[in-house]
Every structure is written in structure tokens, then in C-alpha cells.
Amino acid sequence: MKLDGFEVSKIIKNNLRTEVEILKGQGKRVPCLAVVLVGTDAASQTYVNSKVKQCERVGFESQAYLLPEDTSLETLLSLISDLNQDDRVDGILVQLPLPKHLDEDIVINALSPDKDVDGLHPENVGLLALDQARFIPCTPKGIMTLLNEYNIDLSGKRALVIGRSRLVGKPVASLLMKENATVTIAHSKTTNLESLIAENDIIVVAIGKAQFIEASMIHGNHVLIDVGIHRIDGKIVGDVQPEAYEKAAYATPVPKGVGPMTIASLLENTMVAYKLKGE
Numbered sequence: 001m002k003l004d005g006f007e008v009s010k011i012i013k014n015n016l017r018t019e020v021e022i023l024k025g026q027g028k029r030v031p032c033l034a035v036v037l038v039g040t041d042a043a044s045q046t047y048v049n050s051k052v053k054q055c056e057r058v059g060f061e062s063q064a065y066l067l068p069e070d071t072s073l074e075t076l077l078s079l080i081s082d083l084n085q086d087d088r089v090d091g092i093l094v095q096l097p098l099p100k101h102l103d104e105d106i107v108i109n110a111l112s113p114d115k116d117v118d119g120l121h122p123e124n125v126g127l128l129a130l131d132q133a134r135f136i137p138c139t140p141k142g143i144m145t146l147l148n149e150y151n152i153d154l155s156g157k158r159a160l161v162i163g164r165s166r167l168v169g170k171p172v173a174s175l176l177m178k179e180n181a182t183v184t185i186a187h188s189k190t191t192n193l194e195s196l197i198a199e200n201d202i203i204v205v206a207i208g209k210a211q212f213i214e215a216s217m218i219h220g221n222h223v224l225i226d227v228g229i230h231r232i233d234g235k236i237v238g239d240v241q242p243e244a245y246e247k248a249a250y251a252t253p254v255p256k257g258v259g260p261m262t263i264a265s266l267l268e269n270t271m272v273a274y275k276l277k278g279e
């Protein structure tokens with residue numbers, strides 16, 4: 001069965017739109033997201049455009065800062081400092097990956113934790129690890145919302161997370177654990193991946209390699225979450241061979257699976273940031 005992220009994301013956005021209408025009716029300011037992109041990576045440009053467009057769709061304000069590839073750390077930190085202090089800005093997202101000369105840790109650490117809608121600042125990572133999350137990173141949040149929407153019970157289930165990134169692998173493992181799943185984290189150096197897949201119930205693939213997981217590894221009891229997005233010969237594919245989606249009990253397709261849920265979760269987190277201000 002398809003886990004239809006596109007349809008579920010529409011429900012989330014409709015709910016946010018209604019909330020924005022209520023705020024407007026009360027004469028209040030609407031939430032505002034600032035998106036920062038450094039460089040000209042084509043995929044990142046697409047994501048940033050889409051984030052700005054979806055802000056408009058729900059009635060949020062947005063600000064896009066498109067900086068050249070050779071932007072200095074000093075310039076970027078100065079922009080972040082301005083956005084941190086700007087009362088009209090609720091959420092700040094710095095699109096990753098950054099160009100190599102910019103240290104991601106320094107940039108993320110400079111974000112005000114109250115505006116870090118990606119949930120990447122160490123304070124927010126710590127809160128999530130302690131099950132006290134302020135901002136749940138967008139892709140993991142979207143995955144958990146989708147599983148919940150389809151009433152997929154996680155308690156006592158064995159979940160395999162393939163990938164250990166700060167954006168997806170690590171936080172989704174924490175969230176699955178919180179829901180009482182027994183979690184294994186595999187990564188590029190894991191040797192017995194095929195047998196791990198065979199013995200787990202829920203498989204989250206966020207390894208960043210196109211069609212890395214073969215359809216033959218997936219069986220009819222699997223819940224399969226494909227986080228990958230790759231463009232190959234003009235077609236969008238995931239980290240899993242698409243024939244696997246039909247074989248699994250439940251699966252997120254690529255496109256229209258996890259991708260739209262990530263953006264819907266970003267909008268939800270922007271609303272969380274807005275409400276934190278308590279205006």
C-alpha cells in the first residue's frame with residue numbers, strides 16, 4: 001500500500017492555512033520563514049524555491065537569501081545574526097549542504113535555537129535525544145506523521161534505519177525509539193545489510209545513493225520508507241529500486257512520498273517557532 005505523502009501533506013497545509021486565517025482574523029502577524037541558500041547547486045535551488053512557494057500557499061511570509069558560492073563565513077554569520085534578532089522572522093533555515101569552505105557546525109551553532117526550524121542546533125538535538133523536542137527535524141517529523149496517519153503501530157517492531165546523518169538517520173532513530181520500536185542503525189560501513197533488512201519490520205532508507213536497495217531485499221511484511229531523491233536521466237528516483245514499493249506492505253514512493261512531508265513539516269515547525277514567541 002502506498003504511503004501517500006503528497007495527500008497527507010495537503011491535509012497538513014490545509015490545517016495551517018486555516019490557522020493563518022484565524023491569526024489574520026485576530027489582526028495578528030503571520031508566521032515568517034527565512035531561507036538561506038549559499039551557492040548554485042541545482043537541487044538545493046529547487047528545494048529552496050519549493051519551500052518559499054509552499055510558505056505562500058499556506059499564507060506565511062517568507063524571505064529568501066540567495067548568496068553567491070564564494071560568500072565568506074563572516075558574511076553568512078552576520079546575516080544569521082541579523083535574522084536571529086529580527087522580530088518579524090520566526091524560523092531560519094540554512095539549506096545544506098553548504099559550500100566546502102563554510103563549516104556547517106559553526107553556521108548551525110550560530111542559529112538562535114528558538115528559530116532553528118530544522119532542529120539541527122545542538123540544543124535542539126539534545127532536547128530531541130531526551131524526548132523533549134522543541135523542533136523535530138523536518139524529514140524525520142514528516143516520516144513519523146505519515147506512519148501515524150496510516151495507523152502503523154511501531155511498538156515492539158524492529159526498525160532498521162539505513163544512514164546516520166544529522167538531518168535524517170540519527171533523529172529518525174530517536175523518534176522510532178520513542179515510539180517503542182527496537183532500532184538498528186546501519187550505514188555505509190555496515191557489512192550484513194541484506195540479512196538486517198530481512199529481519200526487520202520497518203526499513204528507513206536514507207543513504208543518499210540512487211536505487212541502492214534492491215527490490216529483491218524487500219518482502220511483503222516490510223514498511224518501507226525511501227528518503228532518497230536523485231535525478232537520473234530526467235527521472236526522480238529514490239534510494240530504493242521502485243519495484244520494491246509494490247512488494248512491501250506499505251511504502252513511500254519517490255516522488256510524492258517523503259519529499260512533500262518534509263516541506264509540510266517545515267511549515268509546521270515555522271508555526272511552532274511563531275507560537276514560541278507567544279505574541
Ligand code: GUN
Nearest residue numbers: 093094095096097118138
Ligand atoms: N538539505 C536537504 N534536506 C534538508 C533539510 O531538511 N534542511 C536543510 N537545511 N537542508 C537540507
